[in-house]
Amino acid sequence: MIRVLIADDQALVREGLRLMLDAETDIEVVGEAENGKQALEQTRSLDPDVVLMDVRMPELDGLEATARLAESRARVLMLTTFDLDEYVYRAMKAGASGFLLKDAKREQLATAVRTVAAGESLLAPAITQRLIEDFCRRPPAEMAMISSGLSERELEVVRLVARGLSNREIANELYLSEATVKSHVARILGKLGLRDRVQVVVFAYEEGITRPGSQPAA
Numbered sequence: 001m002i003r004v005l006i007a008d009d010q011a012l013v014r015e016g017l018r019l020m021l022d023a024e025t026d027i028e029v030v031g032e033a034e035n036g037k038q039a040l041e042q043t044r045s046l047d048p049d050v051v052l053m054d055v056r057m058p059e060l061d062g063l064e065a066t067a068r069l070a071e072s073r074a075r076v077l078m079l080t081t082f083d084l085d086e087y088v089y090r091a092m093k094a095g096a097s098g099f100l101l102k103d104a105k106r107e108q109l110a111t112a113v114r115t116v117a118a119g120e121s122l123l124a125p126a127i128t129q130r131l132i133e134d135f136c137r138r139p140p141a142e143m144a145m146i147s148s149g150l151s152e153r154e155l156e157v158v159r160l161v162a163r164g165l166s167n168r169e170i171a172n173e174l175y176l177s178e179a180t181v182k183s184h185v186a187r188i189l190g191k192l193g194l195r196d197r198v199q200v201v202v203f204a205y206e207e208g209i210t211r212p213g214s215q216p217a218a
Helices: 012-020 038-046 062-068 085-094 108-118 141-148 152-162 167-176 178-192 195-207
Strands: 001-008 027-033 050-054 075-080 098-101
Touching: 001 038, 001 108, 012 027, 012 108, 027 038, 027 108, 038 050, 050 062, 062 075, 062 085, 075 108, 085 108, 085 195, 098 108, 108 152, 108 178, 141 152, 152 167, 152 178, 152 195, 178 195
Parallel strands: 001 027, 001 050, 050 075, 075 098
Antiparallel strands: none
């Protein structure tokens, strides 16, 4: 059973999210929070697998609350009505494992929760394509390779992760086995000291390994 905490300052939104998730047999809503401070407290006391975190909340906003939960076991799925690049970028930098608009359908919400709970990252190509050109530094990719210790093959994998490709899709693209790609991703995370694929995407954009407007996944 996937344990979920809902953090949103609007009671009607929390109720709607609870109703949608309660309809799923493998998901249990274990608590609700109406601000970021409560979200931190309840995450520590209830130990959820996934926190649905609103961006804009009183006392402590969702981005800061997410950053403070970076060392916790809980995975954070950001929810917002604001389809703005700045929030996507800041949520990823804060350590969120996914980003979803509040108008998502029940199936999309449930799938997102399952994806994040399984330790994967919710990387929609439509979002990663728009990642904040104005916020990113652009040193040459060769400099990123030297400074990070990544091999040429690992840089290729980073570029494809940044395009939103799954391990299977990367394996097909590079003519490798899925297990080999998984090993590459694990080494990349270890070398860069990153938590998950979302943070690999941020690294790729900041270091100029890829940039908004690059070819998206098919």
